[in-house]
Amino acid sequence: MxxxxxxxxxxxxxxxxxxxxxxxxxxxxxxxxxxxxxxxxxxxxxxxxxxxxxxxxxxxxxxxxxxxxxxxxxxxxxxxxxxxxxxxANRFYPATATGRIRLLMPDLQAVVLAPRLLARLAGEAPLLDLDIIAPGVNPIEALEHGAADAMVALIDEAPAGIRRRRLYDEELVTLMRAHHPALAGDLTLDRFLALEHIVVSVTGVGSAPVDEALAQMGRTRRVRLRVPNFFAAVEIAARSDLVMTLPSSLARAAADMRRFVSLPPPLDLERVTMSLAWHVRQQDAPRHRWLRRAVVAAAMDMPSVAGARG
CATH class of the missing domain: 1.10.10.10 (Winged helix-like DNA-binding domain superfamily/Winged helix DNA-binding domain)
Structure with missing residues (x-):
């Protein structure tokens, strides 16, 4: 031919x-x-x-x-x-779009953000469904291989090919069960370091912000337990004297159970930044541009973010 x-x-x-x-x-x-x-x-x-x-x-x-x-x-x-x-096919109409959105997100973060994102979907894209996926050990690989559309998490560094956008900043707070013995007095640094701690490590690697700040002071704490998700940490903290330090919005989600007391940590900790990350190949896709706008809008609807904005 x-x-x-x-x-x-x-x-x-x-x-x-x-x-x-x-x-x-x-x-x-x-x-x-x-x-x-x-x-x-x-x-x-x-x-x-x-x-x-x-x-x-x-x-x-x-x-x-x-x-x-x-x-x-x-x-x-x-x-x-x-x-x-x-x-x-290069256009996107939310009102008639079908399929599933796949977001990598820690469990307790999903409790905070997912209901607001679902409300956005109900109003703008009622036929789209949402999958929340645990980040796992290699969340960046999931974005690179197309196993997820985007990720909401604490992201210190984004490798080549990964774009990110700041969603909001949060303070860290220390959470302990109601009637914890440490509540009998002020939570000084020495008393804080004498406690046993839970660290949520979604990926299983890297140090927590608390430990990085303590290292700069030449101090350490005992991390008695590491767990891969927040709900496990919350339930264990509710039934033990272990304490955990986490972003304030996540602490408020746990504190709704009326089983905890939230206190400022007795050391200077920088605010943490929650970010939205995605692969660069999705940068200009109309469906993904809409998704990013929806996630940002859902984050802005969070009480702590709305309060800071106002």
């Missing part, structure tokens, strides 16, 4: 050709396309040269289609429809 070189061909002529074959009249085709009648006549001349065929020939009462034009009509309709579908 001979390969046709399209580099020198103006494919816009195919749109003109469809109008001419449908209308069988140069003036009506020009009006349909929003072009002048002389421009449509020039396009017809170019098409005749391109196809080496008259395409429209004189007949009773006007033009009729040549045999070549009649035979080309089905393929022409199909080609232009396929091109339209291809371009339409």
């Amino acid at each position: 001979r390969e046709v070189d399209l580099r020198g061909t103006d494919l816009n002529l195919l749109v003109v050709l469809q109008a001419l074959l449908d209308e069988r009249n140069v003036t009506r085709a020009a009006h349909r396309l929003g072009m002048s009648q002389p421009a449509a006549s020039r396009a017809l001349a170019r098409l005749r040269a391109l196809f080496s065929d008259s395409l429209l020939v004189d007949g009773p009462g006007g033009y009729v289609l040549s045999a070549r034009a009649e035979g080309a009509r089905p393929a022409l309709r199909r080609i232009l429809a396929d091109v339209g579908d291809m371009l339409e």
